[in-house]
Amino acid sequence: MDVFLFSFICCKLLFFLSESSFASDTITSSQSLSDGRTLVSKDGSFELGFFSPGSSKNRYVGIWYKNMPVKTVVWVANRINPINDSSGLLVVNQTGNLVLTSQDKSVVWSANLSKVVRTPVVLQLLDSGNLVLRGERDGGSETYLWQSFDYPSDTLLPGMKLGWDLKTGLERRITSWKSPDDPSPGNFIWAVERQDNPELIMWKGSRKFQRSGPWNGLQFSASPLRPNPIFNFSLVSNEDELCYTFDMRDKAAFSRIVMNQTLYLLQRFIWNKATQSWELYSYLPRDLCDTYALCGACGVCIINDLPVCHCLNGFKPKSRGYVDWSQGCVRDKSLNYSRQDGFIKFTAMKLPDATPSRVSKSMNLNECREKCLENSSCMAYTNSDIRGGGSGCAMWFGELIDMRDFPDAGQDLYIRMSASEIEYADQGAKGKPTTKIVVIVVPTAALLAAVLIAGYLIHKSRRNIKTENKRETDQVQNMDLQLPLFELATIANATDNFSINNKLGEGGFGPVYKGTLVDGQEIAVKRLSKISEQGLKELKNEVILFSKLQHRNLVKLLGCCIQGEEKLLIYEFMPNKSLNSFIFDQERCKILDWSKRFHIICGTARGVMYLHQDSRLRIIHRDLKASNVLLDQDMNPKISDFGLARAFGGDETEGNTKRVIGTYGYMAPEYASDGQFSVKSDVFSFGILLLEIVSGKKNRGFYHSDNKLNLIGHAWKLWNEGMPSQLIDPCIQGSFNLAEVIRCIHIGLLCVQQHPKDRPSMPSVILMLGSETVLPQPKQPGYLADRKSTRQDYSSSTPESCSTNTFTISEFEGR
Numbered sequence: 001m002d003v004f005l006f007s008f009i010c011c012k013l014l015f016f017l018s019e020s021s022f023a024s025d026t027i028t029s030s031q032s033l034s035d036g037r038t039l040v041s042k043d044g045s046f047e048l049g050f051f052s053p054g055s056s057k058n059r060y061v062g063i064w065y066k067n068m069p070v071k072t073v074v075w076v077a078n079r080i081n082p083i084n085d086s087s088g089l090l091v092v093n094q095t096g097n098l099v100l101t102s103q104d105k106s107v108v109w110s111a112n113l114s115k116v117v118r119t120p121v122v123l124q125l126l127d128s129g130n131l132v133l134r135g136e137r138d139g140g141s142e143t144y145l146w147q148s149f150d151y152p153s154d155t156l157l158p159g160m161k162l163g164w165d166l167k168t169g170l171e172r173r174i175t176s177w178k179s180p181d182d183p184s185p186g187n188f189i190w191a192v193e194r195q196d197n198p199e200l201i202m203w204k205g206s207r208k209f210q211r212s213g214p215w216n217g218l219q220f221s222a223s224p225l226r227p228n229p230i231f232n233f234s235l236v237s238n239e240d241e242l243c244y245t246f247d248m249r250d251k252a253a254f255s256r257i258v259m260n261q262t263l264y265l266l267q268r269f270i271w272n273k274a275t276q277s278w279e280l281y282s283y284l285p286r287d288l289c290d291t292y293a294l295c296g297a298c299g300v301c302i303i304n305d306l307p308v309c310h311c312l313n314g315f316k317p318k319s320r321g322y323v324d325w326s327q328g329c330v331r332d333k334s335l336n337y338s339r340q341d342g343f344i345k346f347t348a349m350k351l352p353d354a355t356p357s358r359v360s361k362s363m364n365l366n367e368c369r370e371k372c373l374e375n376s377s378c379m380a381y382t383n384s385d386i387r388g389g390g391s392g393c394a395m396w397f398g399e400l401i402d403m404r405d406f407p408d409a410g411q412d413l414y415i416r417m418s419a420s421e422i423e424y425a426d427q428g429a430k431g432k433p434t435t436k437i438v439v440i441v442v443p444t445a446a447l448l449a450a451v452l453i454a455g456y457l458i459h460k461s462r463r464n465i466k467t468e469n470k471r472e473t474d475q476v477q478n479m480d481l482q483l484p485l486f487e488l489a490t491i492a493n494a495t496d497n498f499s500i501n502n503k504l505g506e507g508g509f510g511p512v513y514k515g516t517l518v519d520g521q522e523i524a525v526k527r528l529s530k531i532s533e534q535g536l537k538e539l540k541n542e543v544i545l546f547s548k549l550q551h552r553n554l555v556k557l558l559g560c561c562i563q564g565e566e567k568l569l570i571y572e573f574m575p576n577k578s579l580n581s582f583i584f585d586q587e588r589c590k591i592l593d594w595s596k597r598f599h600i601i602c603g604t605a606r607g608v609m610y611l612h613q614d615s616r617l618r619i620i621h622r623d624l625k626a627s628n629v630l631l632d633q634d635m636n637p638k639i640s641d642f643g644l645a646r647a648f649g650g651d652e653t654e655g656n657t658k659r660v661i662g663t664y665g666y667m668a669p670e671y672a673s674d675g676q677f678s679v680k681s682d683v684f685s686f687g688i689l690l691l692e693i694v695s696g697k698k699n700r701g702f703y704h705s706d707n708k709l710n711l712i713g714h715a716w717k718l719w720n721e722g723m724p725s726q727l728i729d730p731c732i733q734g735s736f737n738l739a740e741v742i743r744c745i746h747i748g749l750l751c752v753q754q755h756p757k758d759r760p761s762m763p764s765v766i767l768m769l770g771s772e773t774v775l776p777q778p779k780q781p782g783y784l785a786d787r788k789s790t791r792q793d794y795s796s797s798t799p800e801s802c803s804t805n806t807f808t809i810s811e812f813e814g815r
C-alpha cells in the first residue's frame with residue numbers, strides 16, 4: 001500500500017514536472033508549446049514561454065532570464081496582439097513556419113517566413129537568448145531561417161545587431177514598451193541611421209531625441225574615449241551590413257541595453273550576481289546638452305555654463321531680443337561661397353548631425369579641405385577616422401545642427417568662414433591655415449549674459465598663454481592647448497608672497513592661499529609641500545590631464561606653476577568656501593534651506609558620476625567629504641581635490657592600496673580596513689555626505705545622548721523605528737518637502753550599506769534622486785558605532801582639517 005502510494009506520488013510529481021517545463025531547448029515540427037510550458041536554453045540562462053507583464057492579464061510569448069528573482073523580459077513575440085486567455089499555442093507548422101494561435105485557432109502572430117520550407121525545421125532557444133528556426137533553405141546547408149535577434153523588442157543583448165542587413169533591407173531597431181503593463185511599441189526608438197556617415201539615433205516618435213555622433217573608427221564621437229573593461233563594441237559597416245553590436249568581456253556576465261519609455265532613457269544594466277539585481281551602468285541622454293538641436297543651427301551647447309547655449313565664434317543668435325535658441329545662429333560676416341572663403345578650426349566638438357554629411361575614406365585632411373572649399377555648399381569638414389592621427393574625410397553639405405562642446409573626446413571641426421572673419425580671428429598666427437579656438441568661461445553672471453549674446457570664442461596662441469596669462473581672460477579654458485603655466489613671480493605677487501594673512505587652510509599636501517591677480521581675479525593657490533614622490537614630468541602630465549576634466553560640479557584648475565622647488569596648483573576661487581562651513585554651523589546653516597541643499601546633493605552626485613564614468617580618466621575620488629565640496633557665489637557645489645590621490649603616486653584606479661588616503665568618518669569599511677577601493681567606496685562617502693547634509697550633523701563626533709551610535713547608526717536606528725524625519729536638521733524646518741528629504745535619507749542609507757556590492761552606482765543614485773521610483777530597502781550599514789572605540793590602529797590618522805577654502809587632504813599609512 002505504502003509502495004503504491006509512493007509510486008503514485010512519484011508519478012504525479014513527474015507528470016507535474018513535465019507539465020511545467022519541457023526541460024528542453026527545442027521543439028520540432030510535430031510539437032507545440034502551450035501556455036504554462038517553457039523552453040529553457042541549454043545552459044539555463046534563458047527561458048521562453050507565456051507571461052503576463054506587470055498588472056496586465058494578457059498573455060504574451062516572450063523570452064526572459066531564467067533563475068532571476070526579478071523577471072526580466074528581453075523579447076516579446078506578439079507585442080501588439082495579446083491573447084486574452086491561456087489558450088495560446090506556439091507551433092512550428094507543416095510548412096515550417098512559426099505560428100502563435102489562440103483559442104479559435106486564429107493566428108495571433110507568425111514569424112512570416114516568405115518561403116515554404118519542406119525539410120524538418122527545429123525551433124531552438126540558444127544560450128545567447130536568441131530564438132532560432134533552424135532548417136535547410138533551398139536544399140543548401142542548414143541555416144537560421146528566422147531568428148528573434150532580427151526582430152528586437154526593447155532590449156539589445158550581447159551579440160545582437162542593431163541596424164541593417166543591407167542585402168535583404170532588414171532593419172533591426174529597439175522600441176520601448178508603451179508601459180510596464182503593455183509591451184506594444186511605444187514612442188522611443190533606438191536605431192542606426194543608414195547614411196553615408198552612420199550614427200545611432202534615439203527617436204521620440206518621428207523627432208530626433210539624441211544622437212551618438214558619427215563613428216570615428218574607435219567609437220561614436222560623442223562618447224568619452226576610454227577603454228571599457230566590461231564590454232567591447234563595434235560598428236560593422238561593409239557591403240553586407242551596417243550595425244552596432246556589443247560583447248561582454250566576461251562571457252558569463254549578463255548585460256542588457258533597454259529603451260525605457262517612462263524615463264525617456266536608454267539604459268545599460270549589468271547583472272550583479274552578489275545582490276541578484278540589475279545595476280545601472282550608464283544611460284542616455286546624459287544631460288541637457290544631449291538634447292537634440294537644443295541650441296539650433298550653428299549653436300553649440302556648453303554644459304559647464306549656464307545658460308548652456310552659445311553661438312560659434314563668428315555667429316550671433318538669429319532671434320532678436322529674447323533669444324530663441326531653436327532658431328539657432330547666423331553669421332556675422334556672410335560667405336563669398338567661393339575659394340575666397342576659408343575655415344576656422346573648432347576643437348573638442350561633438351560633430352554636428354551627420355545626415356547632410358558625406359564620407360570619403362581615401363582623402364586626407366588637406367584634400368578634404370580643398371574638396372570642401374571647391375563646393376559652395378560644403379560648410380564643414382573633418383577627419384572621418386581619428387585612428388593613427390586621423391585619416392579620411394567627412395564633409396557637411398547643409399546646416400550644422402546639434403553640436404556640443406565635448407572636452408573629453410570631442411573632435412576638431414573645420415567650419416567654413418568668410419575671409420574677413422578668418423583675418424579677424426587669425427591676427428596673431430600669420431601664415432597658419434587654421435586658428436585655435438578658445439572658449440572663455442566668464443565668472444560673473446553679468447559677463448555670462450555677455451557670453452550668451454555674443455557667444456565669444458576667441459583666439460589665443462600658445463605663446464600668449466605663457467607670457468600673458470593674466471589678461472582679462474583669466475579663466476580661459478583652452479580646449480586644445482595644454483594647461484596654462486603661470487610664472488612664480490605672478491603667483492607670489494598675487495598672494496602677497498604667500499603671506500600668512502592670505503592662508504586659507506592647510507591640507508595634507510600643503511597650505512592653500514588666496515590670491516588676487518593684477519586684473520582683480522581671485523584665485524586659490526595650493527602650494528604643494530616637497531613630499532611628492534613623483535617626478536616633475538609625471539606630475540605635470542597628471543596635472544595637464546586633470547585640467548581637461550571639465551564639469552560644472554568640479555572646481556576648475558586654472559593652471560600650474562612648477563619652478564624649481566615650488567609646485568603650485570592654481571584653482572578658481574570659491575567665495576562661499578566649503579559646504580561644511582554652512583551645514584555644521586549653527587548660524588550659517590540657515591542660509592542653506594532645503595532646496596539649496598537638494599541642489600547641492602544633486603550637483604555633487606553629478607560631479608562624482610562624471611569622475612567615475614564620463615571623464616577620460618575614470619577617477620575614484622577617495623576623499624569625498626563636506627570640506628571638499630566647495631560652493632560658488634550661487635551656491636553651486638564643486639568638488640575639489642579630485643585626482644590628487646592619483647597625481648601623488650597612487651595611480652591605481654581600482655583595487656588595493658597600501659597607502660590609504662582619505663578622511664576618518666567618510667571612509668568605506670573595506671577601504672579603511674583593507675585598502676580595498678572602488679567606485680563603491682566613493683558611493684559610501686557620498687552616502688555619509690548626504691546624511692550629513694540632511695541632518696546637519698557630522699558623522700564623526702556625533703554621539704546621540706542615549707547611545708553610542710554614530711550618525712549612520714543613529715540614522716539606521718531611526719529608519720528601522722519608522723521615524724527617519726527625526727534626523728532632519730532643525731535648521732531647515734519649514735523649508736522642506738518631507739517626501740524629498742525622506743527619499744534622500746533612504747538613498748543615503750542605500751549608499752552606506754556594509755557590502756560594496758549592495759551600494760548603488762552613481763548613475764543609479766542620480767536617477768533615484770530625480771525620480772519617484774520605488775527604492776529597495778537598505779540593508780545594514782557599515783560602522784554603526786564610531787570605530788575609535790573598537791580599533792586603535794588608525795589613531796595616527798589626521799583629523800578632518802577645518803580649513804576655510806579647504807583643500808584638505810588627510811592621509812596616513814594604512815597597515
Ligand SMILES: *[C@@H]1O[C@H](CO)[C@@H](O)[C@H](O)[C@H]1NC(C)=O
Pocket residue numbers: 084085
Ligand atoms: C478573447 O478574445 C476573443 C477573440 O480574440 C473574443 O472572442 C473573446 O470574447 C475574448 N474574451 C474575453 C474574456 O475578453
Ligand SMILES: *[C@@H]1O[C@H](CO)[C@@H](O)[C@H](O)[C@H]1NC(C)=O
Pocket residue numbers: 093094095096097098099107110112
Ligand atoms: C503555416 O503558417 C503560415 C503563416 O501563418 C501560413 O501561411 C501557412 O499556410 C501555414 N501552413 C500550414 C500548413 O498550415
Ligand SMILES: *[C@@H]1O[C@H](CO)[C@@H](O)[C@H](O)[C@H]1NC(C)=O
Pocket residue numbers: 109110111112
Ligand atoms: C507578418 O506579415 C503580415 C502581413 O504582411 C504583417 O501584418 C505582420 O505584421 C507580419 N508579422 C511580423 C511578426 O512581422
Ligand SMILES: *[C@@H]1O[C@H](CO)[C@@H](O)[C@H](O)[C@H]1NC(C)=O
Pocket residue numbers: 177179180260261262263773
Ligand atoms: C522603466 O523604468 C521604470 C523605473 O525604473 C520601471 O518601473 C519600468 O518598469 C521600466 N519600464 C519598462 C517598460 O521596463
Ligand SMILES: *[C@@H]1O[C@H](CO)[C@@H](O)[C@H](O)[C@H]1NC(C)=O
Pocket residue numbers: 232233234245246247
Ligand atoms: C570583442 O572582443 C572579442 C575578442 O577580442 C572579439 O572576438 C569580438 O568580436 C569583439 N566584439 C565586438 C562587438 O567588437
Ligand SMILES: *[C@@H]1O[C@H](CO)[C@@H](O)[C@H](O)[C@H]1NC(C)=O
Pocket residue numbers: 335336337338340
Ligand atoms: C566674392 O569675392 C569677389 C572677389 O573678391 C567679389 O568680387 C565678390 O563680390 C564677392 N561675392 C560675394 C557674394 O561676397
Ligand SMILES: *[C@@H]1O[C@H](CO)[C@@H](O)[C@H](O)[C@H]1NC(C)=O
Pocket residue numbers: 358375376377378397
Ligand atoms: C557639392 O556637393 C554636393 C554633395 O556631394 C553635390 O550634390 C553638388 O553637386 C556639389 N556641387 C558642386 C558645385 O560641385
